Amino acid sequence: MPPINTPTDLGAIIRDHRRRQNLDQVTLARNVGVSRQWIVEIEKGKPRAGIGLVLRTLQALGVTLTVADETATPRTPGRPAVDLDAIVDAARRPRS
Amino acid sequence: MPPINTPTDLGAIIRDHRRRQNLDQVTLARNVGVSRQWIVEIEKGKPRAGIGLVLRTLQALGVTLTVADETATPRTPGRPAVDLDAIVDAARRPRS
């Protein structure tokens, strides 16, 4: 389960899943509701493609996106487990 | 670990993680390299925001995106585990 860090990663995943399901770009484009050329550019890793269309493409391929468990992989080891300031501010701002 | 299906889900996740880290929109925008207004619209769930900026935003928050394990959650129960046509086609097309 490779992490998705760049638009190129996304393109690779989409192309991979499309090929696995034996779909050509035309039919995938029809299912997603997008032009064939757009599929081409997405699979190339277009950085400025709209997230809405991207998410719909993934769903058309049956691919579900999730957030990796943060506690399992401490990105910043120096970060304190509890943030006192955050707690204080939360208490300072009662809901509504 | 909620699945991410819509741009609104994405916005909620971003806003949530930003607040958890006690960051205001201005500093997050500076870290990502975007305008403050862009953060506002992303957190509202803008569907046509560029994936490149979105991914950079998630990384700035220490959020890693992954693909949910397909084998664990069979989306289409009727789908065969092995796709013979796909295997045949793969054999038909030797790499390079």
Added chain:
DNA sequence: CTAATATGTCGCCGATCGACGACATCCACG
């Protein structure tokens, strides 16, 4: 070789992006 299919590339064009400044609102603080 020819035909068919799949994929990649080009220019055109209306629609939208994302940055920026300015302004408005809300709320904690002095």
Added chain:
DNA sequence: CGTGGATGTCGTCGATCGGCGACATATTAG
């Protein structure tokens, strides 16, 4: 009360999107 910080909204503007048709390039089948 007024001040400041955080957030949301409104125009404007150059840049880019995404769709479309047309063409180019594989790769495969007959």
